[in-house]
Amino acid sequence: MARVVIDVMLKPEILDPQGQAVQRALPRLGFDGVADVRQGKRFELELEGPADEAALARVREMAETFLANTVIEDFTVRVEESTAPADTAGTGGTR
Amino acid sequence: MARVVIDVMLKPEILDPQGQAVQRALPRLGFDGVADVRQGKRFELELEGPADEAALARVREMAETFLANTVIEDFTVRVEESTAPADTAGTGGTR
Numbered sequence: 471m472a473r474v475v476i477d478v479m480l481k482p483e484i485l486d487p488q489g490q491a492v493q494r495a496l497p498r499l500g501f502d503g504v505a506d507v508r509q510g511k512r513f514e515l516e517l518e519g520p521a522d523e524a525a526l527a528r529v530r531e532m533a534e535t536f537l538a539n540t541v542i543e544d545f546t547v548r549v550e551e552s553t554a555p556a557d558t559a560g561t562g563g564t565r
Numbered sequence: 566m567a568r569v570v571i572d573v574m575l576k577p578e579i580l581d582p583q584g585q586a587v588q589r590a591l592p593r594l595g596f597d598g599v600a601d602v603r604q605g606k607r608f609e610l611e612l613e614g615p616a617d618e619a620a621l622a623r624v625r626e627m628a629e630t631f632l633a634n635t636v637i638e639d640f641t642v643r644v645e646e647s648t649a650p651a652d653t654a655g656t657g658g659t660r
Contacts, residue, residue: 471600477607492608492632501627503620505566506611512572513587516601525598532596537587 472521473550474529478538479510513537514550521549567616568645569624573633574605608632609645616644 480486486508493507513533517525530547538545575581581603588602608628612620625642633640 479607479609489608495631496627499627499631501623501631503613503623504610504627505613506609508609510607510609512574512605512607513584514574514601514603514605515599518598518600528596528598532591532594532599536590536594536596 472517472519472525474515474517474521474526475548475550476513476515476529476533476537476545477510477548478513478533478543478545479508481542481544484542510543511537567612567614567620569610569612569616569621570643570645571608571610571624571628571632571640572605572643573608573628573638573640574603576637576639579637605638606632 480489488509489507492509493504496502496504496507515529515532517529519525521529526547526549533545533547534540575584583604584602587604588599591597591599591602610624610627612624614620616624621642621644628640628642629635
């Protein structure tokens, strides 16, 4: 099994109201020094087979046709080794 | 400016209806071989200063108190170099 991560973000030129709402709230919560916030979606796909070129091409096709609206969104696809459950940082591990 | 990415995902033991909806739809769209799909949020923060330890501690604090519901979600924090606009893969670049 291989894990493939698809990140979907609004294109830079597209207004991001969710990101702006987060950014405006941060100073009120005492967090300064953040110039910009963008919010998007993250998909983690567990593939039954290996993440070879053919599989990645299929994943890109899935992202392009189904997971992202490529008119307003960009996406990236990357392979993440299958992480054991312990790697999911409950307390915010830094990678 | 440094870009810090916060990924927020439901804890593995928490049911992910959005991910399941995507997973059920994939075969209908002709995409087989995906054993599981998890959907979460991705935040990209542009920091005004460097992403040093103090800044990362603040970002983890933001994530813990504001961006993630740590009762049901895990989050990870990682520093991404500031990518020039060309790096945003419109057609799905693979990293």
